[in-house]
Amino acid sequence: MILYDTPSPAPNPRRVRMFAAEKGINLPLQPVSLMAREHKSAEHLARNPLGQAPVLELDDGTTISESVAICRYLEAAYPEIPLFGVSALEIAQIEMWIRRTEFTLGGPVRNYWVNVHPFTAQVVPERFEEFGNANVPHAMAAMGVFDAALTHSKFIAGEGISMADIVLLSTIDFAAFIGLAMPESLTNLRRWHDDMSARPSARA
Ligand SMILES: N[C@@H](CCC(=O)N[C@@H](CS)C(=O)NCC(=O)O)C(=O)O
Structure with missing residues (x-):
């Protein structure tokens, strides 16, 4: 897995980094520079047509966008410690x-x-x-x-x-x-x- 990431203060990629840290998941980061407009490059638009970060790329090349959706994937793949509730x-x-x-x-x-x-x-x-x-x-x-x-x-x-x-x-x-x-x-x-x-x- 790779997380296409932008550093703080960007709030949405930070959610995924925090979520992974709370669960102890090692998530390799690939920076996407907003200042250099890399998020609007053809390469990144192929990952996320909205041209935004974060994007999680799985080992088979599948991409998931939207910070909450990415965290839901991680929750299902790594159930411990549950962060979306149990009951x-x-x-x-x-x-x-x-x-x-x-x-x-x-x-x-x-x-x-x-x-x-x-x-x-x-x-x-x-x-x-x-x-x-x-x-x-x-x-x-x-x-x-x-x-x-x-x-x-x-x-x-x-x-x-x-x-x-x-x-x-x-x-x-x-x-x-x-x-x-x-x-x-x-x-x-x-x-x-x-x-x-x-x-x-x-x-x-
Ligand atoms: N709803 C999306 C929002 C993603 C988002 O707005 N990301 C910002 C960085 S925090 C971004 O890529 N902004 C550049 C843009 O929207 O063009 C999510 O939760 O991941």
Whole structure:
């Protein structure tokens, strides 16, 4: 297997590296430079027609894109330690928090990144700055929901680490990188963030 990868702060490949690290899977990395536009090369488009990273290439040449789909493959191929849940309730709750993170936080963060942040100005032909800025309160509201949930549990979907924590950490850290840091007042989210950031997998 090879993971076509882009380094942090890119949030999506980081999810896969963290997931593999938590499971102890050795995943050889092949860097794809976003700065050099390698992700839009014919070679990479053959791996993923959306021209994005990460992509997992299996030994027979089959490719899988989408960070959550890649992690689901790894979960099925390497069941220990389970990170998508085991019981019906765990599986549902982990999925619920992954979707909440991607839709309620990831969506607004992406809209701000694409429409407002100076780094994307060169590559996004038409930007809607007012729309991008209108997403900031939605991102902050989503963080408030995660903070409230973390009043009751150590991790976002319960008492054990799961893929939902990995998706949330990568999104929160990318949000901070682009200037949408979590408010100081969200003490549960900050406690969770400190715990997650201290794990060796956070540096994968
Ligand atoms: N939904 C995809 C998103 C992949 C994605 O947006 N990757 C970024 C790097 S973090 C990328 O390749 N951006 C370049 C582009 O979209 O052109 C996933 O979860 O893997």
